[in-house]
Amino acid sequence: MRPLCPGAPGAQVTHSRAWYPGLVTTSSGPRILIVEDDPGIREYLSLGLRYEGFDVRSAATGGEGLTQYAEHGADLVVLDVMLPGPDGFAFLRDLRARDAVPVVMLTARDSVDDRILGLESGADDYLTKPFAFGELVARIRTVLRRARPDTLGIVRYADLELNETSREARRGGQRLDMRPTTFDLLVFLARHPERVLPKSVILDAVWGPQFLGSDNVVELYVGYARRALGTPPLLHTLRGAGYMLKEQR
Known part of the structure; x- marks a missing residue:
């Protein structure tokens, strides 16, 4: 659960990890x-x-x-x-x-x-x-x-298009097959492109602060996302720092 609104009776913060x-x-x-x-x-x-x-x-x-x-x-x-x-x-x-x-x-x-x-x-x-x-x-x-029924919920970066309403992903106009959580991961990365996102931030945003499993799940789904995206590479690993969605120019 996200934090409750502060400044009101019963308010509390339930995030286990800080915003980045x-x-x-x-x-x-x-x-x-x-x-x-x-x-x-x-x-x-x-x-x-x-x-x-x-x-x-x-x-x-x-x-x-x-x-x-x-x-x-x-x-x-x-x-x-x-x-x-x-x-x-x-x-x-x-x-x-x-x-x-x-x-x-x-x-x-x-x-x-x-x-x-x-x-x-x-x-x-x-x-x-x-x-x-x-x-x-x-x-x-x-x-x-x-x-805004025709435009809201579509996240774009480079030639990647993610439709949150239909849960459909396309790259270069071609439909991509992927797991639901892989789609959620790519939506989060595409909302913050060309930024290094630490594993803990991705885990919090995609799996939620209540997730009690290993953070290795991020690496697993990054691998799924890379395979779904194909070439040229769009999702990059910065060893010891995190992951970044960035177009090769």
Whole structure:
């Protein structure tokens, strides 16, 4: 299980391995705008969503969030209800007057009336705190799939194309046969291309922090991935450091 949202009753962190700093700098994935006044939660969500391959910006107030959206846009907004000044419902009404961008609301207010108000105000989904981070990621991906059914879920690097919806892999237009876990491994590597990814990071991302088996499973599936990819080589080993997806130029 991913860590629960911090800053709320019952929150706890269940990751057994730390995020790898090299994975949380930049991304070319879907653009997420986080509007959350709690600095700890805001940073936690920003780092976690970058780790998952999203391009993340954040704001501490509704006014700042509207400015960020006007200047940079977003494919989805993660919005806290309890904002200082105008609350999240007011922000959502202002946003809906401008655009139909998908919105996932976060709140510690879990009454049925609040959930109804959020959805009737134009939210696409509504998640109460505390929550498992993995559930937030799953809901974001689901909402984005509904909004962009033809493009979301396709990860590309060089001549490799991975369709997460159909679980289909192609290289140079040719379909590749592979195990489900091999596909998941390649998706993770393709989201962070041309970066050396340590074995522990890959193990955490693909098998999950709850995995209790040997980390040699990473080497095994890297071998499966290489055979599936064929030539020219795309997946490289840097002895003692990790693995990297990189096109030979």
